[in-house]
Amino acid sequence: MSVPPAYEFDLATDVRSTAEATSFDITIDAGFAVLGKANGGYLVAVAGRAAGMALAEAAPTHRDPMASTAHYLAAPDPGPAQILTTVLRAGRSASQVRTALIQDGKVCVETTFTMGAVRADGGAQWWSDRRPLELAPREECFRVPSRQEGAPFDLTIMDRVDLRMDPADLGFTRGEPAGRGALRGWISFADGRPIDPLGLLFLLDAFPPATVDLAASGWVPTLSLSAYVRALPTPGPLRMVQRTQVVDGGIIDEVCEAWDSSGRLVAQATQLASVRFAEGTVAPPSAPAVRR
Amino acid sequence: MSVPPAYEFDLATDVRSTAEATSFDITIDAGFAVLGKANGGYLVAVAGRAAGMALAEAAPTHRDPMASTAHYLAAPDPGPAQILTTVLRAGRSASQVRTALIQDGKVCVETTFTMGAVRADGGAQWWSDRRPLELAPREECFRVPSRQEGAPFDLTIMDRVDLRMDPADLGFTRGEPAGRGALRGWISFADGRPIDPLGLLFLLDAFPPATVDLAASGWVPTLSLSAYVRALPTPGPLRMVQRTQVVDGGIIDEVCEAWDSSGRLVAQATQLASVRFAEGTVAPPSAPAVRR
Numbered sequence: 001m002s003v004p005p006a007y008e009f010d011l012a013t014d015v016r017s018t019a020e021a022t023s024f025d026i027t028i029d030a031g032f033a034v035l036g037k038a039n040g041g042y043l044v045a046v047a048g049r050a051a052g053m054a055l056a057e058a059a060p061t062h063r064d065p066m067a068s069t070a071h072y073l074a075a076p077d078p079g080p081a082q083i084l085t086t087v088l089r090a091g092r093s094a095s096q097v098r099t100a101l102i103q104d105g106k107v108c109v110e111t112t113f114t115m116g117a118v119r120a121d122g123g124a125q126w127w128s129d130r131r132p133l134e135l136a137p138r139e140e141c142f143r144v145p146s147r148q149e150g151a152p153f154d155l156t157i158m159d160r161v162d163l164r165m166d167p168a169d170l171g172f173t174r175g176e177p178a179g180r181g182a183l184r185g186w187i188s189f190a191d192g193r194p195i196d197p198l199g200l201l202f203l204l205d206a207f208p209p210a211t212v213d214l215a216a217s218g219w220v221p222t223l224s225l226s227a228y229v230r231a232l233p234t235p236g237p238l239r240m241v242q243r244t245q246v247v248d249g250g251i252i253d254e255v256c257e258a259w260d261s262s263g264r265l266v267a268q269a270t271q272l273a274s275v276r277f278a279e280g281t282v283a284p285p286s287a288p289a290v291r292r
Numbered sequence: 293m294s295v296p297p298a299y300e301f302d303l304a305t306d307v308r309s310t311a312e313a314t315s316f317d318i319t320i321d322a323g324f325a326v327l328g329k330a331n332g333g334y335l336v337a338v339a340g341r342a343a344g345m346a347l348a349e350a351a352p353t354h355r356d357p358m359a360s361t362a363h364y365l366a367a368p369d370p371g372p373a374q375i376l377t378t379v380l381r382a383g384r385s386a387s388q389v390r391t392a393l394i395q396d397g398k399v400c401v402e403t404t405f406t407m408g409a410v411r412a413d414g415g416a417q418w419w420s421d422r423r424p425l426e427l428a429p430r431e432e433c434f435r436v437p438s439r440q441e442g443a444p445f446d447l448t449i450m451d452r453v454d455l456r457m458d459p460a461d462l463g464f465t466r467g468e469p470a471g472r473g474a475l476r477g478w479i480s481f482a483d484g485r486p487i488d489p490l491g492l493l494f495l496l497d498a499f500p501p502a503t504v505d506l507a508a509s510g511w512v513p514t515l516s517l518s519a520y521v522r523a524l525p526t527p528g529p530l531r532m533v534q535r536t537q538v539v540d541g542g543i544i545d546e547v548c549e550a551w552d553s554s555g556r557l558v559a560q561a562t563q564l565a566s567v568r569f570a571e572g573t574v575a576p577p578s579a580p581a582v583r584r
Binding site: 270 | 358359361363365380381385386388390399402404406411418419421422472473474515518520522523535536537538539540541542543545556557560562564566
């Protein structure tokens with residue numbers, strides 16, 4: 001007998017076995033959406049859960065995503081969908097699983113996972129050259145709402161995550177982006193769900209695009225999203241930064257990093273995305289360019 | 293009539309069509325090896341060439357890799373192999389292709405590509421917060437040899453690439469790593485081949501592991517390698533840095549960045565890899581840890 005999941009994220013990422021060992025049923029939750037479309041990190045998390053289940057026979061201890069790379073081929077709608085899994089390799093310390101999220105016979109997202117065991121004690125010793133993010137105390141930060149008066153769209157996932165952004169990075173909301181191409185904030189689940197490896201896969205893609213800190217732009221569709229889970233976070237909200245490193249030819253990259261309350265870098269993501277800034281230019285028209 | 297390729301890299305990445313439109317023949321070149329095993333970036337470059345050929349009908353202008361993520365499942369031997377391609381999506385500005393490198397019926401590497409057109413003029417306007425790498429002038433740098441007296445192994449690819457490392461980062465060769473977890477140098481093809489997007493995929497994985505700058509370790513096998521090609525480089529050697537950001541639980545990440553002579557960041561890679569440092573510890577025993 002399994003206890004019904006208590007948290008929104010667990011309900012929304014429920015993965016159900018079928019008669020076919022490599023096929024799983026899911027329901028894409030309308031609550032994990034931005035502008036009516038399912039959030040990319042949420043879709044990776046659902047697939048990651050299926051990947052762990054796909055290894056139940058071949059590598060039962062490899063339940064946690066250590067690395068994932070997702071390719072977004074089509075945007076699925078809220079509602080029923082399937083995940084097909086292919087175990088590429090069942091290894092000793094890590095295994096690889098490819099997943100396809102399919103709706104109405106169409107592959108919407110293909111994600112490949114490196115699976116392993118992300119242990120709480122994995123980093124009894126660790127090293128990093130990345131300093132823990134400096135940002136304003138959480139109580140001085142601004143919680144991003146799911147809807148704002150006058151806004152043309154809803155950010156439904158902001159009811160699921162509690163994202164509090166550093167006031168210093170909110171110039172873009174007044175039409176005055178700071179021009180650093182970076183956004184910082186505190187992030188956690190709105191209903192207090194503890195943050196585990198699957199939760200990290202979702203949270204790593206829950207920030208607004210960092211390009212808003214450069215210039216106004218249209219939709220920033222992800223081409224490819226890679227995430228690394230480095231450690232199980234200590235309890236509490238994560239410090240997170242999303243930053244753009246290069247804007248070139250209508251393409252941007254974004255790096256996302258998350259530190260837990262102990263100052264440990266627990267997760268990293270990098271993505272390549274398309275962008276069209278206002279005025280039809282391929283680079284931010286108002287940003288203080290380092291070069292050009 | 294095609295002119296025979298003149299450069300080593302073009303010969304080594306030759307991809308031959310077969311009667312099957314989704315199957316290509318290749319020959320894994322013994323010259324692009326480290327410790328007798330084919331270099332990971334070289335294998336991605338071969339697959340990337342096949343991915344471009346696989347789009348000849350559906351998206352003929354999408355010949356260049358914009359992004360790639362490779363999963364290494366088994367190490368292929370030099371000699372004949374096949375690449376099977378699956379076009380996941382043929383889009384307007386970008387397409388996605390999955391490739392499987394197969395030898396003796398076994399999938400050795402699975403790589404998924406975002407393909408497009410990396411134009412020389414793509415970045416008439418561009419922005420970056422990443423400053424071009426500062427390193428010693430090329431003539432003061434040290435060319436990494438393919439074999440060294442007393443060394444237990446050959447770095448065969450160092451005859452194919454001309455990698456000149458900054459003397460400040462060579463302490464590890466004397467048993468005195470600087471402890472920054474970073475290596476800098478100038479890189480180009482040894483035979484003067486111009487650097488194009490396929491060449492970038494290879495060069496992004498040609499550096500030694502940055503962990504040598506922390507502590508002595510064994511082999512550092514890549515679990516997952518993602519690369520982004522951002523622009524066509526101007527002629528000449530690239531400035532490149534390979535750096536470790538986090539060592540945790542026997543797993544490291546490494547970021548690699550390449551700038552061309554104009555100061556433009558033309559390529560980026562990130563990888564997750566396993567590492568075992570000397571003395572059996574999970575973190576570098578002698579490195580100046582930021583934490584712990």
